[in-house]
Amino acid sequence: MTEHGAPAADADQTFHVDERRDGTGAVQLIVVGEIDIATAATLRRALAELLRKSPGRLILDLGGVDFIDSSGLAVLLEAASGVEHIELVRPSLAVRRVIELSGLASVLPFRR
Numbered sequence: 001m002t003e004h005g006a007p008a009a010d011a012d013q014t015f016h017v018d019e020r021r022d023g024t025g026a027v028q029l030i031v032v033g034e035i036d037i038a039t040a041a042t043l044r045r046a047l048a049e050l051l052r053k054s055p056g057r058l059i060l061d062l063g064g065v066d067f068i069d070s071s072g073l074a075v076l077l078e079a080a081s082g083v084e085h086i087e088l089v090r091p092s093l094a095v096r097r098v099i100e101l102s103g104l105a106s107v108l109p110f111r112r
Contacts, residue, residue, distance in 0.1 A: 015039040017046040026057040028089075032064030035072030044075045051082040058083045059111070063090030068098050076108055087111045 015033030022028060027050050035043060050058065058079060068076075080086045089111045091099070099108050 015042060017043060019046070019050065022059075024057070026059055027053075028059040028061055030061040030064065034067040035065055035075070036067060036069045037071045040071040040075050043072070044078065047075065047079045047082075051079070056084045058086045059089055060086065061089045062092065062095055065095050066092050068095050073098070073102060073104065073108075077104070080107055 015035075015038075017032075018030045020028045020030065029046065029050070031043065033039060047058075060076070060079075076086075076088075086108065087110070088095075088099070088108055091110060096110065099105055099110075
């Protein structure tokens with residue numbers, strides 16, 4: 001953060017998204033870093049690229065995410081509306097709690 005409270009220019013350098021397909025053809029995105037206003041656009045672009053390929057099933061590995069804000073939730077909801085099935089894998093306790101407390105666990109389900 002800068003002294004004015006704005007995200008620093010390099011705030012999203014530790015944030016990254018990697019794509020992997022499993023044997024069933026499902027797309028898995030491995031997300032690392034904080035999903036917030038500073039990184040939401042990067043995640044949105046990565047998800048939009050995947051949605052253009054029309055995956056029927058999207059798996060988001062959130063094991064490397066320790067924080068998510070409302071802008072991050074909005075990106076995940078957009079992704080959920082663009083696929084037939086979405087699953088969140090390995091969310092941290094903090095991320096799980098935000099999703100559950102916001103009432104979105106039925107739309108953004110955790111893998112059982």
